[in-house]
Structures are given as structure tokens and as C-alpha cells.
Amino acid sequence: MAVDAKAKALRAKGERVIGFGIGEPDFDTPAHIKEAAKRALDGRIGFYTPVAGTMELREAAAAAFRADGVPAEAARVLISCGAKHALYNALMVLVDDADEVVIPAPFWVSYPAMVEAAGGVPVYVDTSADRFILTPEKLLGALTPRTKVVVLNSPGNPSGATHSREQFAALGEALAGHPGVTVLSDEIYQHLVYEGAAFISFAAACPALAARTVTVNGVSKSYAMTGWRIGYATGAKDVVDAMIRFQSHATSNPTAIAQAAALAALTGPRESVETMRATFDRRRRLMTSLLADIPGLALHRPDGAFYCFPDVRALLGPRTGRTALEFATQLLERERVACVPGEAFGGPGFLRLSYACGDADIEEGCARMKKYVG
Numbered sequence: 557m558a559v560d561a562k563a564k565a566l567r568a569k570g571e572r573v574i575g576f577g578i579g580e581p582d583f584d585t586p587a588h589i590k591e592a593a594k595r596a597l598d599g600r601i602g603f604y605t606p607v608a609g610t611m612e613l614r615e616a617a618a619a620a621f622r623a624d625g626v627p628a629e630a631a632r633v634l635i636s637c638g639a640k641h642a643l644y645n646a647l648m649v650l651v652d653d654a655d656e657v658v659i660p661a662p663f664w665v666s667y668p669a670m671v672e673a674a675g676g677v678p679v680y681v682d683t684s685a686d687r688f689i690l691t692p693e694k695l696l697g698a699l700t701p702r703t704k705v706v707v708l709n710s711p712g713n714p715s716g717a718t719h720s721r722e723q724f725a726a727l728g729e730a731l732a733g734h735p736g737v738t739v740l741s742d743e744i745y746q747h748l749v750y751e752g753a754a755f756i757s758f759a760a761a762c763p764a765l766a767a768r769t770v771t772v773n774g775v776s777k778s779y780a781m782t783g784w785r786i787g788y789a790t791g792a793k794d795v796v797d798a799m800i801r802f803q804s805h806a807t808s809n810p811t812a813i814a815q816a817a818a819l820a821a822l823t824g825p826r827e828s829v830e831t832m833r834a835t836f837d838r839r840r841r842l843m844t845s846l847l848a849d850i851p852g853l854a855l856h857r858p859d860g861a862f863y864c865f866p867d868v869r870a871l872l873g874p875r876t877g878r879t880a881l882e883f884a885t886q887l888l889e890r891e892r893v894a895c896v897p898g899e900a901f902g903g904p905g906f907l908r909l910s911y912a913c914g915d916a917d918i919e920e921g922c923a924r925m926k927k928y929v930g
């Protein structure tokens with residue numbers, strides 16, 4: 557967001573800035589979802605809903621979880637103000653002072669802050685040497701008697717790495733001997749997977765651990781609904797009930813009209829999801845092929861989400877910048893290309909480039925990067 561603010565300030569001065577910084581789809585919310593919200597507006601919508609969300613939306617979210625192989629029924633589903641809020645609720649009820657939470661790095665920026673807000677201690681596991689896949693060995697190396705939660709995020713932000721069923725099953729086996737650990741699985745990029753990769757929910761890959769997994773999902777990324785703020789979670793009844801009580805005192809229900817829109821997203825036609833996915837895939841291929849043409853920049857082709865996370869360590873130096881942060885700052889100042897330095901995600905030496913933008917911007921931005929590196 558800081559990079560985005562700087563890019564916006566440059567744009568306000570009339571500069572043409574290429575924005576690879578942003579973490580949201582550039583598509584508009586599909587028309588049938590907006591229509592459902594308009595229809596809802598003409599009804600009796602301006603009232604509190606139940607704290608955990610309307611029963612229709614909880615049913616729809618439970619059905620979506622079941623379709624992924626996650627055991628869920630409406631009574632164990634909580635609707636929150638975005639996946640972020642669902643994750644926050646989960647960490648606030650699961651984590652007590654000094655409890656440890658394992659976070660594979662690179663990670664989405666909010667996990668450590670949420671863990672710290674709950675009084676917990678983030679424990680990072682570097683996955684950059686394993687193509688950003690958490691291995692059972694690395695996981696076991698991070699577990700201690702104080703470990704309360706392991707956070708998983710597949711497809712992942714910022715790396716795009718997507719764990720296979722076998723990889724998750726191996727993590728499940730590693731956790732079998734640690735019954736006090738809860739898995740918090742953030743599956744917000746579920747519908748954005750490409751090529752040979754397939755999305756698998758952690759609880760579906762590890763049925764024996766489903767009872768101690770909290771699964772989080774939402775409509776923001778898959779349905780181009782970031783501003784509507786609807787996410788949802790399921791897990792063990794006592795955990796979900798605690799999350800509902802916490803949400804009840806913190807925020808009450810998510811906005812009624814957004815819930816009506818999310819219901820249309822989960823129960824309506826799915827063509828727009830596939831159209832957006834196919835467009836992201838095309839842009840992913842374009843960006844990865846252009847980045848491959850930049851000498852010294854190393855990239856694992858991402859198979860999910862909408863980010864490339866190239867390794868620029870071989871390019872760092874006195875003239876390009878000694879850290880990814882300096883590199884990104886100079887790239888913005890000199891070539892007007894905005895991206896997010898890996899430090900923000902616990903991945904120093906890397907850059908996150910979002911391809912949630914038009915083909916022309918991808919071409920122009922990668923050409924400017926190549927010029928800068930040259």
C-alpha cells in the first residue's frame with residue numbers, strides 16, 4: 557500500500573507509472589452479482605443480520621466448503637468482513653500470550669501482525685529454497701511445545717506456489733504427532749490456479765486433521781469483490797462459536813447488502829470466474845516469458861494467485877540497490893515501475909509483481925525493468 561501511495565503520487569503529477577504493486581483483480585464485479593445487490597436494496601435490507609451472517613449465505617458457504625471436500629454445515633460457518641477478518645477472528649480466539657504460530661515465509665503481510673495483536677509469537681520457516689513449498693522436515697523443525705497454530709496459504713501470496721495433495725498429506729502426517737496444533741488454512745486464491753496445478757483444500761488432503769483445521773475463504777479474489785468485504789470460515793464447533801462471540805462484540809455482522817451480493821456469487825453462474833482465471837493465466841504466461849528475458853533475474857513459474865515473485869539477489873549491487881527494497885524504490889523513481897519488495901513478505905532479495913493489470917502494462921513494465929537492469 558505504501559508503494560501504491562507513492563505510485564499514485566507520481567501519477568497525480570502526470571507521470572505514466574506502471575503498477576505491479578496492487579493485490580486485487582482489475583476486473584469489475586460480475587453483473588449478476590451487482591444486480592443481486594440492487595434487488596436486495598429494494599427489499600428490507602437495512603437491518604442487522606445474525607452476527608454469523610444470514611442463514612442463506614452460511615448454507616452457501618458450507619456447500620462451497622463441502623464441494624472442496626471440507627466437512628462443513630451452516631452451524632459451523634462464520635461470515636466475516638473479508639477473509640482478513642475471518643483470519644483475525646481465528647487467531648484472536650486460538651492464540652494466547654506467548655503461543656507460537658508457524659508462518660511459512662514468504663508470507664502474506666498481515667499474518668505476523670495479527671499473531672502479534674493476539675499476543676502470540678510468529679515463527680518463520682523459510683521456503684524459498686523449496687520452490688516456496690513447506691516441507692514436513694522444515695515444519696517439524698519449527699514446532700515446539702508452545703506451537704499453537706500453523707498458517708498455510710495455498711495458492712500463496714506472494715509466491716503463487718500451490719501445494720499438491722501429496723505435499724499437504726505429508727504435512728498432515730508430520731502434524732499427527734502434535735495434537736495441540738491447529739492448522740489455519742487460507743484458501744482465498746482457490747479459483748486462481750493454472751496449467752498442471754490443482755487446488756486442494758488442506759482439510760480435504762488430510763481428513764484426519766479436518767477437526768483441527770480452520771479453513772478460510774472468501775469472495776474477494778475469485779469473484780473480483782475486494783471492496784464488498786465478505787469472507788468465511790469453518791472449523792471445529794467450539795472454535796467457530798468462539799469466533800462468532802468475538803465477532804459479535806467487535807463488529808457484529810458483515811454488511812447486509814454485501815452478504816446478498818456474496819450469496820449471488822456463491823450460488824450464481826460461474827462463467828465469469830473462469831473467464832477471469834483464463835485472463836490471469838494469459839497474463840501470467842506473458843509476464844513470466846518477459847521476465848525470463850531479463851538476465852540475472854530468476855523466477856519459479858507461479859502456478860496460482862496473480863503474482864510473480866522473482867529472485868533479484870544476483871542483480872543487487874551499488875548501482876541497482878543493495879536490497880530488494882532499494883531496488884524497488886529506484887525502479888519506481890527511475891523507470892516508474894511500482895512493485896513490492898520481498899522484505900514486506902519475509903522474502904528479502906525478491907520482488908512481488910502483480911499481473912492483475914492489462915497486457916500493455918505488463919509489456920511496458922517488463923521492458924522498463926529490462927532497461928533498468930541493463
Ligand code: PLP
Pocket residue numbers: 579637638639640641664709712713742744774775776777782785786787
Ligand atoms: N489472504 C491472502 C493470502 C491475501 O492475499 C489477502 C488479500 O490480499 C487476504 C487474505 C484478504 O482477503 P479479503 O480481501 O477477503 O479480506
